[in-house]
Amino acid sequence: MEELQKQEQVHTRIWLEEPEPDNPFAARTAWCCGYDVFGGMLGQARWVEMLYLLFRGEAPSARQADILEALAVALANPGPRDSSVHAAMCGGIGGSTAAACLMAALAVGAGQLSGGREIFLAMEAWEHCSTELDVWRRWFVKPADAIGSIWPTPEHPPGFDPHGASTSMPVRQTLRCLTELSDGFRLSWLEKNRTELESMAGCPLALSGVAAAAMVDLDFSAEQGEMLYLLLRLPGAAAHALEQKQNSYAQFPFFRLELDNEPVGRSL
Amino acid sequence: MKGPTLLRQNADRLKTAMGGCFPGSHAVFRGHDLHADLKELDWIELYVFGITGRRFTAEQLRLLHAMWVYTSYPDARIWNNRVAALAGSARSTPTLGLSAALAVTEAKIYGGYPSVRAIDFFLRTRQRLEQGELLEEIVRTELQDQRIYGYGRPISSIDERLPWLLALTRELGFDQGRYLLLAQEVERILLTSNKILLMNYAGLMAALAADLGFSLKEFHLFRFPTTLAGMPPCYLENAERQEGTLFPLSCAHIRYEGPQKRAWPPCREYRE
Numbered sequence: 249m250e251e252l253q254k255q256e257q258v259h260t261r262i263w264l265e266e267p268e269p270d271n272p273f274a275a276r277t278a279w280c281c282g283y284d285v286f287g288g289m290l291g292q293a294r295w296v297e298m299l300y301l302l303f304r305g306e307a308p309s310a311r312q313a314d315i316l317e318a319l320a321v322a323l324a325n326p327g328p329r330d331s332s333v334h335a336a337m338c339g340g341i342g343g344s345t346a347a348a349c350l351m352a353a354l355a356v357g358a359g360q361l362s363g364g365r366e367i368f369l370a371m372e373a374w375e376h377c378s379t380e381l382d383v384w385r386r387w388f389v390k391p392a393d394a395i396g397s398i399w400p401t402p403e404h405p406p407g408f409d410p411h412g413a414s415t416s417m418p419v420r421q422t423l424r425c426l427t428e429l430s431d432g433f434r435l436s437w438l439e440k441n442r443t444e445l446e447s448m449a450g451c452p453l454a455l456s457g458v459a460a461a462a463m464v465d466l467d468f469s470a471e472q473g474e475m476l477y478l479l480l481r482l483p484g485a486a487a488h489a490l491e492q493k494q495n496s497y498a499q500f501p502f503f504r505l506e507l508d509n510e511p512v513g514r515s516l
Numbered sequence: 517m518k519g520p521t522l523l524r525q526n527a528d529r530l531k532t533a534m535g536g537c538f539p540g541s542h543a544v545f546r547g548h549d550l551h552a553d554l555k556e557l558d559w560i561e562l563y564v565f566g567i568t569g570r571r572f573t574a575e576q577l578r579l580l581h582a583m584w585v586y587t588s589y590p591d592a593r594i595w596n597n598r599v600a601a602l603a604g605s606a607r608s609t610p611t612l613g614l615s616a617a618l619a620v621t622e623a624k625i626y627g628g629y630p631s632v633r634a635i636d637f638f639l640r641t642r643q644r645l646e647q648g649e650l651l652e653e654i655v656r657t658e659l660q661d662q663r664i665y666g667y668g669r670p671i672s673s674i675d676e677r678l679p680w681l682l683a684l685t686r687e688l689g690f691d692q693g694r695y696l697l698l699a700q701e702v703e704r705i706l707l708t709s710n711k712i713l714l715m716n717y718a719g720l721m722a723a724l725a726a727d728l729g730f731s732l733k734e735f736h737l738f739r740f741p742t743t744l745a746g747m748p749p750c751y752l753e754n755a756e757r758q759e760g761t762l763f764p765l766s767c768a769h770i771r772y773e774g775p776q777k778r779a780w781p782p783c784r785e786y787r788e
Contacts, residue, residue, distance in 0.1 A: 260774070263772065264774065267767040273767070288780035396637075397633070503530050506531040509547040
Protein backbone atom coordinates (compact mmCIF):
# COMPACT_ATOMS: atom_id res chain seq x y z
CA MET A 249 0.00 0.00 0.00
CA GLU A 250 1.31 3.41 -0.90
CA GLU A 251 2.35 5.29 2.19
CA LEU A 252 0.24 8.37 2.76
CA GLN A 253 2.33 11.50 2.73
CA LYS A 254 1.70 14.11 5.39
CA GLN A 255 -0.02 17.11 3.85
CA GLU A 256 1.59 20.32 5.01
CA GLN A 257 -0.73 23.21 5.85
CA VAL A 258 -0.61 26.97 5.94
CA HIS A 259 -2.58 28.25 8.93
CA THR A 260 -4.43 31.49 8.30
CA ARG A 261 -7.19 33.58 9.82
CA ILE A 262 -7.37 35.69 6.69
CA TRP A 263 -8.10 33.56 3.67
CA LEU A 264 -10.35 30.63 2.83
CA GLU A 265 -10.47 29.10 -0.62
CA GLU A 266 -12.84 26.46 -1.92
CA PRO A 267 -11.61 24.49 -4.93
CA GLU A 268 -13.06 24.14 -8.37
CA PRO A 269 -14.60 20.67 -8.64
CA ASP A 270 -12.11 19.64 -11.32
CA ASN A 271 -8.96 21.11 -9.78
CA PRO A 272 -7.93 21.28 -6.11
CA PHE A 273 -5.25 23.80 -7.08
CA ALA A 274 -7.72 26.36 -8.44
CA ALA A 275 -10.06 28.36 -6.23
CA ARG A 276 -13.74 28.53 -7.07
CA THR A 277 -14.43 30.95 -4.24
CA ALA A 278 -12.16 33.02 -2.04
CA TRP A 279 -13.24 34.40 1.32
CA CYS A 280 -11.38 37.17 3.13
CA CYS A 281 -12.03 37.10 6.87
CA GLY A 282 -15.43 35.61 6.14
CA TYR A 283 -16.42 37.83 3.20
CA ASP A 284 -16.86 36.42 -0.31
CA VAL A 285 -14.20 38.37 -2.23
CA PHE A 286 -15.32 37.80 -5.82
CA GLY A 287 -18.98 37.09 -5.15
CA GLY A 288 -19.69 39.81 -2.60
CA MET A 289 -16.96 42.40 -2.22
CA LEU A 290 -15.90 42.90 -5.82
CA GLY A 291 -17.54 46.00 -7.20
CA GLN A 292 -18.87 46.86 -3.74
CA ALA A 293 -15.85 47.29 -1.47
CA ARG A 294 -13.36 50.16 -1.66
CA TRP A 295 -9.65 49.39 -1.95
CA VAL A 296 -9.03 50.83 1.50
CA GLU A 297 -11.80 48.70 2.98
CA MET A 298 -10.07 45.62 1.59
CA LEU A 299 -6.74 46.85 3.02
CA TYR A 300 -8.23 47.44 6.45
CA LEU A 301 -10.00 44.09 6.39
CA LEU A 302 -6.77 42.27 5.49
CA PHE A 303 -4.75 43.92 8.22
CA ARG A 304 -7.34 44.12 11.00
CA GLY A 305 -9.59 41.17 10.24
CA GLU A 306 -12.71 43.32 10.39
CA ALA A 307 -14.24 45.77 7.94
CA PRO A 308 -13.63 49.42 8.77
CA SER A 309 -16.38 51.85 9.66
CA ALA A 310 -17.10 54.43 6.96
CA ARG A 311 -15.14 56.96 8.98
CA GLN A 312 -12.14 54.66 9.35
CA ALA A 313 -12.18 53.95 5.62
CA ASP A 314 -12.26 57.70 4.90
CA ILE A 315 -9.26 58.30 7.17
CA LEU A 316 -7.30 55.47 5.60
CA GLU A 317 -8.10 56.69 2.13
CA ALA A 318 -7.04 60.25 2.96
CA LEU A 319 -3.85 58.92 4.52
CA ALA A 320 -3.19 56.78 1.45
CA VAL A 321 -3.51 59.85 -0.77
CA ALA A 322 -1.14 61.82 1.47
CA LEU A 323 1.46 59.02 1.44
CA ALA A 324 1.07 57.85 -2.17
CA ASN A 325 3.91 59.92 -3.52
CA PRO A 326 6.72 61.07 -1.26
CA GLY A 327 8.09 62.84 -4.35
CA PRO A 328 11.40 62.58 -6.17
CA ARG A 329 13.34 64.31 -3.36
CA ASP A 330 12.52 61.46 -1.00
CA SER A 331 15.27 58.84 -0.61
CA SER A 332 12.98 55.90 -1.34
CA VAL A 333 11.72 57.45 -4.56
CA HIS A 334 15.27 58.48 -5.43
CA ALA A 335 16.25 54.81 -5.06
CA ALA A 336 13.38 53.70 -7.31
CA MET A 337 14.44 56.28 -9.91
CA CYS A 338 17.99 54.86 -9.79
CA GLY A 339 16.37 51.63 -10.90
CA GLY A 340 14.29 53.32 -13.53
CA ILE A 341 17.03 55.39 -15.14
CA GLY A 342 19.24 52.36 -15.68
CA GLY A 343 16.43 50.16 -16.95
CA SER A 344 16.28 47.86 -13.93
CA THR A 345 13.35 45.51 -13.56
CA ALA A 346 10.08 46.82 -12.17
CA ALA A 347 10.47 44.71 -9.05
CA ALA A 348 14.02 45.97 -8.52
CA CYS A 349 12.72 49.55 -8.58
CA LEU A 350 10.10 48.71 -5.96
CA MET A 351 12.57 46.66 -3.91
CA ALA A 352 14.93 49.66 -3.96
CA ALA A 353 12.13 51.93 -2.77
CA LEU A 354 11.17 49.46 -0.06
CA ALA A 355 14.72 48.94 1.18
CA VAL A 356 15.55 52.62 1.39
CA GLY A 357 12.06 53.52 2.58
CA ALA A 358 12.23 50.94 5.35
CA GLY A 359 14.52 52.93 7.58
CA GLN A 360 14.35 55.25 10.53
CA LEU A 361 14.41 58.48 8.53
CA SER A 362 10.94 58.88 6.96
CA GLY A 363 10.70 55.11 6.53
CA GLY A 364 8.77 52.16 7.80
CA ARG A 365 10.91 51.70 10.87
CA GLU A 366 10.26 55.32 11.85
CA ILE A 367 6.52 54.60 11.78
CA PHE A 368 7.05 51.50 13.93
CA LEU A 369 9.03 53.45 16.52
CA ALA A 370 6.65 56.41 16.46
CA MET A 371 3.67 54.10 16.98
CA GLU A 372 5.48 52.44 19.87
CA ALA A 373 5.92 55.92 21.32
CA TRP A 374 2.19 56.59 20.99
CA GLU A 375 1.43 53.30 22.71
CA HIS A 376 3.78 54.24 25.54
CA CYS A 377 3.01 57.93 25.92
CA SER A 378 -0.61 58.15 24.74
CA THR A 379 -1.76 61.73 25.35
CA GLU A 380 0.29 62.46 28.45
CA LEU A 381 2.60 65.40 27.82
CA ASP A 382 4.79 64.58 30.79
CA VAL A 383 5.29 61.03 29.55
CA TRP A 384 6.20 62.38 26.13
CA ARG A 385 8.66 64.78 27.76
CA ARG A 386 10.43 61.92 29.51
CA TRP A 387 10.33 59.79 26.37
CA PHE A 388 12.05 62.49 24.30
CA VAL A 389 15.04 62.62 26.64
CA LYS A 390 15.25 58.87 27.22
CA PRO A 391 18.56 57.56 25.88
CA ALA A 392 18.37 55.17 22.94
CA ASP A 393 18.37 51.46 23.73
CA ALA A 394 21.97 50.29 24.20
CA ILE A 395 21.22 46.76 22.96
CA GLY A 396 22.70 46.14 19.51
CA SER A 397 20.25 45.50 16.72
CA ILE A 398 20.06 45.07 12.97
CA TRP A 399 18.68 48.61 13.01
CA PRO A 400 21.00 51.53 13.68
CA THR A 401 20.60 53.50 16.88
CA PRO A 402 17.89 56.13 16.29
CA GLU A 403 19.34 59.59 15.70
CA HIS A 404 16.19 61.66 16.02
CA PRO A 405 12.76 61.36 17.68
CA PRO A 406 10.67 59.19 15.35
CA GLY A 407 7.88 61.11 13.66
CA PHE A 408 9.80 64.36 13.66
CA ASP A 409 11.96 65.88 10.95
CA PRO A 410 15.59 66.27 12.08
CA HIS A 411 16.32 68.54 9.11
CA GLY A 412 13.19 70.61 9.30
CA ALA A 413 13.10 74.33 10.00
CA SER A 414 9.36 74.55 10.68
CA THR A 415 6.30 72.37 10.29
CA SER A 416 5.75 72.10 6.56
CA MET A 417 2.41 73.00 5.07
CA PRO A 418 1.64 69.47 3.76
CA VAL A 419 2.20 68.12 7.27
CA ARG A 420 -0.18 70.67 8.75
CA GLN A 421 -2.72 70.12 5.97
CA THR A 422 -2.62 66.34 6.42
CA LEU A 423 -2.95 66.64 10.18
CA ARG A 424 -5.91 69.01 9.77
CA CYS A 425 -7.66 66.79 7.26
CA LEU A 426 -7.17 63.56 9.21
CA THR A 427 -8.17 65.21 12.49
CA GLU A 428 -11.42 66.40 10.91
CA LEU A 429 -12.15 62.88 9.69
CA SER A 430 -11.10 61.02 12.80
CA ASP A 431 -13.06 60.30 15.91
CA GLY A 432 -9.94 58.90 17.54
CA PHE A 433 -8.30 61.01 20.23
CA ARG A 434 -4.62 60.97 19.20
CA LEU A 435 -4.84 63.03 16.02
CA SER A 436 -6.83 65.81 17.66
CA TRP A 437 -4.50 65.75 20.67
CA LEU A 438 -1.50 65.89 18.35
CA GLU A 439 -2.90 68.89 16.52
CA LYS A 440 -3.62 70.65 19.79
CA ASN A 441 -0.21 69.90 21.31
CA ARG A 442 1.91 69.94 18.17
CA THR A 443 4.01 72.98 18.99
CA GLU A 444 4.76 71.76 22.50
CA LEU A 445 5.80 68.34 21.22
CA GLU A 446 7.97 69.95 18.56
CA SER A 447 9.64 72.04 21.18
CA MET A 448 10.40 68.90 23.23
CA ALA A 449 11.64 67.05 20.13
CA GLY A 450 13.79 69.95 19.00
CA CYS A 451 12.48 69.62 15.46
CA PRO A 452 9.19 69.90 13.60
CA LEU A 453 6.59 67.20 13.17
CA ALA A 454 7.06 65.11 10.03
CA LEU A 455 4.47 63.46 7.82
CA SER A 456 5.56 60.14 9.31
CA GLY A 457 4.51 61.47 12.73
CA VAL A 458 1.04 62.32 11.45
CA ALA A 459 0.80 58.92 9.75
CA ALA A 460 1.81 57.15 12.96
CA ALA A 461 -0.87 58.98 14.97
CA ALA A 462 -3.47 58.19 12.32
CA MET A 463 -2.51 54.51 12.29
CA VAL A 464 -2.77 54.29 16.06
CA ASP A 465 -6.18 55.97 15.87
CA LEU A 466 -7.14 53.34 13.29
CA ASP A 467 -6.20 50.61 15.79
CA PHE A 468 -3.27 49.28 13.78
CA SER A 469 -0.41 47.72 15.74
CA ALA A 470 3.09 49.13 15.23
CA GLU A 471 3.97 46.15 13.02
CA GLN A 472 0.84 46.59 10.93
CA GLY A 473 1.47 50.32 10.64
CA GLU A 474 5.05 49.75 9.49
CA MET A 475 3.93 47.32 6.80
CA LEU A 476 1.05 49.48 5.62
CA TYR A 477 3.23 52.58 5.45
CA LEU A 478 5.73 50.72 3.26
CA LEU A 479 2.91 49.68 0.98
CA LEU A 480 1.17 53.04 0.75
CA ARG A 481 4.31 54.89 -0.31
CA LEU A 482 5.03 52.62 -3.27
CA PRO A 483 2.77 54.16 -5.95
CA GLY A 484 4.89 57.30 -6.26
CA ALA A 485 8.10 55.31 -6.34
CA ALA A 486 6.68 53.16 -9.13
CA ALA A 487 5.48 56.12 -11.17
CA HIS A 488 8.76 58.04 -10.84
CA ALA A 489 10.77 54.93 -11.76
CA LEU A 490 8.65 54.46 -14.87
CA GLU A 491 9.04 58.11 -15.77
CA GLN A 492 12.83 57.95 -15.50
CA LYS A 493 12.87 54.87 -17.74
CA GLN A 494 11.73 57.18 -20.53
CA ASN A 495 14.44 59.78 -19.81
CA SER A 496 18.08 59.94 -20.87
CA TYR A 497 20.54 59.06 -18.12
CA ALA A 498 22.38 62.25 -19.05
CA GLN A 499 19.47 64.16 -17.53
CA PHE A 500 19.60 62.29 -14.25
CA PRO A 501 21.78 63.72 -11.44
CA PHE A 502 25.18 62.06 -11.00
CA PHE A 503 26.67 64.62 -8.58
CA ARG A 504 30.21 65.89 -8.11
CA LEU A 505 32.79 63.59 -6.52
CA GLU A 506 35.05 65.01 -3.82
CA LEU A 507 37.47 62.24 -2.93
CA ASP A 508 39.40 62.76 0.29
CA ASN A 509 42.17 60.28 -0.38
CA GLU A 510 43.21 59.92 -3.99
CA PRO A 511 45.95 57.24 -4.10
CA VAL A 512 49.48 58.51 -4.62
CA GLY A 513 51.98 56.99 -7.02
CA ARG A 514 49.33 55.34 -9.14
CA SER A 515 50.84 53.21 -11.85
CA LEU A 516 49.57 52.86 -15.43
CA MET B 517 24.97 72.90 12.02
CA LYS B 518 21.51 71.46 11.43
CA GLY B 519 18.32 71.76 9.44
CA PRO B 520 18.32 73.09 5.88
CA THR B 521 21.77 74.60 6.35
CA LEU B 522 23.23 71.14 6.88
CA LEU B 523 21.38 69.77 3.87
CA ARG B 524 22.44 72.71 1.69
CA GLN B 525 26.07 72.09 2.56
CA ASN B 526 25.79 68.49 1.38
CA ALA B 527 23.80 69.14 -1.78
CA ASP B 528 25.11 68.28 -5.26
CA ARG B 529 28.29 66.54 -4.19
CA LEU B 530 29.62 63.29 -2.82
CA LYS B 531 32.31 63.94 -0.24
CA THR B 532 33.88 60.58 0.49
CA ALA B 533 36.93 58.71 1.68
CA MET B 534 35.62 55.38 0.44
CA GLY B 535 36.32 55.68 -3.23
CA GLY B 536 35.07 56.58 -6.61
CA CYS B 537 35.06 55.81 -10.29
CA PHE B 538 36.93 57.96 -12.78
CA PRO B 539 35.55 56.67 -16.07
CA GLY B 540 38.20 56.03 -18.68
CA SER B 541 40.96 56.42 -16.11
CA HIS B 542 40.86 54.48 -12.86
CA ALA B 543 38.84 53.50 -9.81
CA VAL B 544 39.70 54.19 -6.18
CA PHE B 545 38.77 51.78 -3.38
CA ARG B 546 39.38 53.07 0.15
CA GLY B 547 42.38 55.12 -0.91
CA HIS B 548 43.86 52.48 -3.22
CA ASP B 549 43.84 52.18 -6.96
CA LEU B 550 41.61 49.16 -7.41
CA HIS B 551 43.33 47.81 -10.51
CA ALA B 552 46.92 48.74 -9.70
CA ASP B 553 47.00 48.02 -5.96
CA LEU B 554 44.24 45.57 -5.13
CA LYS B 555 43.98 43.42 -8.23
CA GLU B 556 45.51 40.38 -6.50
CA LEU B 557 42.95 40.29 -3.70
CA ASP B 558 40.45 37.48 -3.78
CA TRP B 559 36.85 38.53 -3.51
CA ILE B 560 36.30 37.97 0.20
CA GLU B 561 39.55 39.77 0.96
CA LEU B 562 38.34 42.78 -0.97
CA TYR B 563 34.93 42.48 0.68
CA VAL B 564 36.28 42.58 4.24
CA PHE B 565 38.75 45.30 3.28
CA GLY B 566 35.80 47.31 2.03
CA ILE B 567 34.00 46.76 5.32
CA THR B 568 36.84 47.26 7.78
CA GLY B 569 39.56 49.13 5.90
CA ARG B 570 41.93 46.54 7.33
CA ARG B 571 43.92 43.78 5.68
CA PHE B 572 43.70 40.23 7.01
CA THR B 573 46.26 37.45 7.12
CA ALA B 574 45.95 34.34 4.94
CA GLU B 575 44.86 32.31 7.99
CA GLN B 576 42.24 34.84 8.96
CA LEU B 577 40.90 34.89 5.42
CA ARG B 578 40.71 31.11 5.40
CA LEU B 579 38.60 31.23 8.51
CA LEU B 580 36.35 33.92 7.03
CA HIS B 581 35.92 31.86 3.87
CA ALA B 582 35.01 28.82 5.92
CA MET B 583 32.32 30.74 7.80
CA TRP B 584 30.55 31.26 4.47
CA VAL B 585 31.25 27.82 3.02
CA TYR B 586 30.09 25.78 5.99
CA THR B 587 26.60 27.25 6.04
CA SER B 588 25.82 27.28 2.32
CA TYR B 589 23.02 24.74 2.12
CA PRO B 590 21.22 24.31 -1.21
CA ASP B 591 18.03 23.16 0.51
CA ALA B 592 15.02 24.85 -1.03
CA ARG B 593 12.87 24.14 2.03
CA ILE B 594 14.84 26.57 4.18
CA TRP B 595 12.87 29.81 4.29
CA ASN B 596 15.41 32.14 2.72
CA ASN B 597 16.46 29.61 0.10
CA ARG B 598 12.82 28.92 -0.63
CA VAL B 599 12.46 32.53 -1.78
CA ALA B 600 15.21 31.99 -4.36
CA ALA B 601 13.66 28.67 -5.38
CA LEU B 602 10.15 30.11 -5.68
CA ALA B 603 11.58 32.90 -7.82
CA GLY B 604 12.96 30.23 -10.14
CA SER B 605 9.72 28.29 -10.15
CA ALA B 606 7.67 31.43 -10.81
CA ARG B 607 10.07 32.41 -13.60
CA SER B 608 11.39 35.57 -12.00
CA THR B 609 14.99 36.69 -12.54
CA PRO B 610 17.88 35.20 -10.57
CA THR B 611 18.96 38.61 -9.32
CA LEU B 612 15.53 39.40 -7.93
CA GLY B 613 15.21 35.97 -6.38
CA LEU B 614 18.62 35.98 -4.77
CA SER B 615 18.40 39.60 -3.60
CA ALA B 616 15.08 38.96 -1.93
CA ALA B 617 16.35 35.70 -0.44
CA LEU B 618 19.32 37.49 1.10
CA ALA B 619 17.08 40.25 2.42
CA VAL B 620 14.84 37.62 4.01
CA THR B 621 17.91 36.19 5.75
CA GLU B 622 17.99 39.26 7.95
CA ALA B 623 15.46 37.49 10.13
CA LYS B 624 14.53 37.42 13.78
CA ILE B 625 14.93 33.72 14.58
CA TYR B 626 17.84 32.94 12.28
CA GLY B 627 20.40 34.79 10.17
CA GLY B 628 20.94 38.48 10.68
CA TYR B 629 19.26 39.29 13.95
CA PRO B 630 20.71 36.49 16.11
CA SER B 631 24.17 37.11 14.64
CA VAL B 632 24.09 40.80 15.44
CA ARG B 633 22.66 40.22 18.89
CA ALA B 634 25.29 37.56 19.60
CA ILE B 635 28.28 39.76 18.77
CA ASP B 636 26.68 42.62 20.65
CA PHE B 637 26.36 40.39 23.72
CA PHE B 638 29.98 39.24 23.49
CA LEU B 639 31.36 42.75 23.01
CA ARG B 640 29.27 44.16 25.88
CA THR B 641 30.06 41.22 28.14
CA ARG B 642 33.80 41.62 27.57
CA GLN B 643 33.53 45.26 28.61
CA ARG B 644 31.56 44.35 31.72
CA LEU B 645 34.09 41.67 32.65
CA GLU B 646 36.87 44.20 32.30
CA GLN B 647 34.96 46.42 34.70
CA GLY B 648 35.07 43.62 37.25
CA GLU B 649 31.66 41.97 36.88
CA LEU B 650 31.36 38.20 37.10
CA LEU B 651 30.30 36.21 34.06
CA GLU B 652 27.68 34.15 35.90
CA GLU B 653 26.07 37.34 37.13
CA ILE B 654 26.14 38.94 33.67
CA VAL B 655 24.47 35.87 32.14
CA ARG B 656 21.86 35.81 34.89
CA THR B 657 20.94 39.48 34.49
CA GLU B 658 20.87 39.24 30.68
CA LEU B 659 18.48 36.32 30.89
CA GLN B 660 16.19 38.33 33.16
CA ASP B 661 15.60 40.90 30.43
CA GLN B 662 15.94 38.88 27.24
CA ARG B 663 17.26 35.69 25.74
CA ILE B 664 20.94 35.39 24.92
CA TYR B 665 21.40 34.99 21.19
CA GLY B 666 24.01 32.61 19.83
CA TYR B 667 22.72 29.63 21.78
CA GLY B 668 19.93 27.17 20.98
CA ARG B 669 18.55 26.43 17.56
CA PRO B 670 15.07 25.87 16.10
CA ILE B 671 14.34 22.32 14.90
CA SER B 672 17.55 20.77 16.30
CA SER B 673 19.68 22.00 19.17
CA ILE B 674 22.76 20.27 17.78
CA ASP B 675 24.49 22.37 15.14
CA GLU B 676 26.30 20.17 12.64
CA ARG B 677 28.44 23.06 11.41
CA LEU B 678 30.19 23.73 14.70
CA PRO B 679 32.60 20.76 14.87
CA TRP B 680 33.90 21.62 11.41
CA LEU B 681 34.40 25.29 12.08
CA LEU B 682 35.92 24.60 15.48
CA ALA B 683 38.31 22.09 13.91
CA LEU B 684 39.48 24.67 11.42
CA THR B 685 39.73 27.25 14.19
CA ARG B 686 42.09 24.89 16.05
CA GLU B 687 44.07 24.08 12.91
CA LEU B 688 44.58 27.78 12.23
CA GLY B 689 45.49 28.54 15.85
CA PHE B 690 42.49 30.76 16.63
CA ASP B 691 41.05 28.50 19.30
CA GLN B 692 42.40 30.55 22.20
CA GLY B 693 40.77 33.80 21.15
CA ARG B 694 39.33 35.61 24.16
CA TYR B 695 35.86 35.95 22.63
CA LEU B 696 35.74 32.29 21.63
CA LEU B 697 36.74 31.28 25.15
CA LEU B 698 34.12 33.65 26.51
CA ALA B 699 31.47 32.15 24.21
CA GLN B 700 32.36 28.66 25.36
CA GLU B 701 32.20 29.68 28.99
CA VAL B 702 28.79 31.26 28.46
CA GLU B 703 27.64 27.99 26.86
CA ARG B 704 28.83 26.08 29.90
CA ILE B 705 26.86 28.38 32.20
CA LEU B 706 23.71 28.22 30.06
CA LEU B 707 23.82 24.44 29.87
CA THR B 708 23.68 24.16 33.64
CA SER B 709 20.10 25.44 33.53
CA ASN B 710 18.98 24.40 30.04
CA LYS B 711 20.46 21.42 28.24
CA ILE B 712 19.40 22.54 24.76
CA LEU B 713 21.18 25.89 24.86
CA LEU B 714 24.21 24.72 22.93
CA MET B 715 26.18 27.30 21.03
CA ASN B 716 24.84 27.76 17.52
CA TYR B 717 26.50 28.87 14.31
CA ALA B 718 25.59 32.51 14.77
CA GLY B 719 27.19 32.45 18.20
CA LEU B 720 30.38 30.83 16.98
CA MET B 721 30.69 33.12 13.97
CA ALA B 722 30.10 36.15 16.17
CA ALA B 723 32.75 35.09 18.68
CA LEU B 724 35.32 34.37 15.97
CA ALA B 725 34.55 37.65 14.20
CA ALA B 726 34.97 39.51 17.49
CA ASP B 727 38.35 37.82 17.91
CA LEU B 728 39.25 39.08 14.44
CA GLY B 729 38.44 42.61 15.59
CA PHE B 730 35.08 43.04 13.89
CA SER B 731 32.67 45.56 15.37
CA LEU B 732 28.94 44.87 15.43
CA LYS B 733 28.37 46.86 12.24
CA GLU B 734 31.33 45.24 10.47
CA PHE B 735 30.15 41.77 11.40
CA HIS B 736 26.60 42.59 10.30
CA LEU B 737 27.94 43.48 6.85
CA PHE B 738 30.32 40.52 6.72
CA ARG B 739 27.63 37.96 7.49
CA PHE B 740 25.19 39.34 4.90
CA PRO B 741 26.12 36.95 2.01
CA THR B 742 26.85 34.01 4.33
CA THR B 743 24.10 31.83 2.91
CA LEU B 744 24.34 33.09 -0.67
CA ALA B 745 26.21 30.16 -2.19
CA GLY B 746 23.38 27.77 -1.37
CA MET B 747 20.82 29.90 -3.17
CA PRO B 748 21.74 29.71 -6.86
CA PRO B 749 21.29 25.91 -6.96
CA CYS B 750 17.83 26.37 -5.42
CA TYR B 751 16.96 28.97 -8.04
CA LEU B 752 18.43 27.02 -10.94
CA GLU B 753 16.82 23.69 -10.31
CA ASN B 754 13.42 25.26 -10.00
CA ALA B 755 13.92 27.50 -12.99
CA GLU B 756 14.62 24.40 -15.02
CA ARG B 757 11.79 22.17 -13.84
CA GLN B 758 8.23 22.81 -15.05
CA GLU B 759 7.02 26.23 -14.01
CA GLY B 760 5.03 26.47 -10.81
CA THR B 761 5.80 22.96 -9.63
CA LEU B 762 7.76 23.87 -6.49
CA PHE B 763 5.64 23.33 -3.39
CA PRO B 764 2.27 23.69 -5.16
CA LEU B 765 -0.43 24.38 -2.59
CA SER B 766 -3.95 23.09 -3.12
CA CYS B 767 -6.93 24.70 -1.44
CA ALA B 768 -6.75 21.90 1.13
CA HIS B 769 -3.25 23.00 2.06
CA ILE B 770 -4.73 26.21 3.43
CA ARG B 771 -6.19 25.73 6.89
CA TYR B 772 -8.59 28.54 7.52
CA GLU B 773 -9.02 29.52 11.17
CA GLY B 774 -10.82 32.84 10.78
CA PRO B 775 -14.37 34.13 11.12
CA GLN B 776 -17.37 32.30 9.70
CA LYS B 777 -18.72 33.27 6.33
CA ARG B 778 -20.69 36.51 6.42
CA ALA B 779 -22.32 38.91 3.97
CA TRP B 780 -20.78 42.01 2.46
CA PRO B 781 -21.47 44.82 3.00
CA PRO B 782 -21.11 44.58 6.76
CA CYS B 783 -23.98 45.77 8.96
CA ARG B 784 -25.11 49.40 8.65
CA GLU B 785 -23.15 50.64 11.65
CA TYR B 786 -19.97 49.72 9.81
CA ARG B 787 -20.97 51.47 6.63
CA GLU B 788 -22.25 54.74 8.11
